[in-house]
Amino acid sequence: MNYRNPELIERLAGEYVLGTLQGGARRRFEQLMTDSYRVRAVVWEWETQIAPLAAAVAPVTPPRHLWDNVRAGIRPARPGAAERWRDRVALWRGLSLAAGAAALMLAVVIGVRAPPTAAPEYVAVFNDEQAQAVWLVRADLDTGRIAVKAINARAAAADQAYELWMLPGGGAAPRSLGLLPAGRQGTEQTLSPALLALLRGAQGLAVSLEPAGGSPTGLPTGPVVFQAPLLSL
């Protein structure tokens, strides 16, 4: 199946969103979504166009206990999680400024969110030469969910794109984690179990400059512009 065919991607995305894509075809398409920001964007477009159908169904007030169960389900509360994260980044920035200002810096911080039952998480912050955060990467090691947020990140040139790579342990080939957003946008994806296993043992993350749409080969084809090892705090 030729995944470079945009019409095929459109059709598969429509079926995926509708729910009629099943089994092996669905798993392969989900892997494609993981690998390609462009495919995810096609899926999102279908979602936004089809989901409004749901509004045709009449509302039904849920029973009171439903909210009680939701509230119980989100406990324990996570007060101060945001502040704790900022503390970690502030500490890391103090360490990173010594490492040279010419390139964008990347640090991956292993942190465990309180309470103890929370999932282990990687956080990576790309900073520019002025130590201003431009990209924030968060990965949940239990679920394989990765969220990338751009914080005033400059876009690449019109015919180029910044692509994010995971560097697995043992010198294995880099694996794409998709294109980096620009401006104030964000992306999210779920890694396959195989990729998640690699991430757990990864040496770090890197960013390369690729043609628009990302590397055509599945490996970096352009210069690796940012890279850093894993740090643990």
Next chain:
Amino acid sequence: MEQDKLVGLIQATARGDEAAFQRLYEETAPRLFGFCLRLLKRRDWAEEVMQEFYVKIWHRASDYHAERGAVLTWMYTVLRYQALDRLRAQKPTETLDGNGAESLPQDGPDALGLVLAGDMARHLRGCLEQLSDNHRTSITLAFFEGLTHEQLTERLAVPLGTIKSWIRRGLLSLRRCLEQ
């Protein structure tokens, strides 16, 4: 509730604001629960999926971004995937057709018990109406009942290849119309 207010509530939820999350729940739960019930038929399943869904929204509120559409659109989407996963995980004997079903719609595009008016985007409604009956029926059954290809062949009593073709062509026509 306007989109701007919902965006504010989602962002506050992402910062861990429980009061905002509760307001978000109050604003969105009736519509989402109605839709969830429609898909799952069984109230116990619908309540379980709703609870899991809102807990997920609490933890993943920061996933929302503008490319996912309006806040409510995104929530319908996430809920729908979750409900479908639940439907597909059940053993065949437990699903649909008489086992605690709230109501079972008849076949045909007009008998699906839907109100094709009100909130639904005029453009989407117009595009759906332009589809052939077969295309519209198969797509709306897939969307509102969560039927798979195989289940559609049983419901509509046509071969699998026909169902796949109706879905494929229906989605194509829908897409072309929506792009205009």
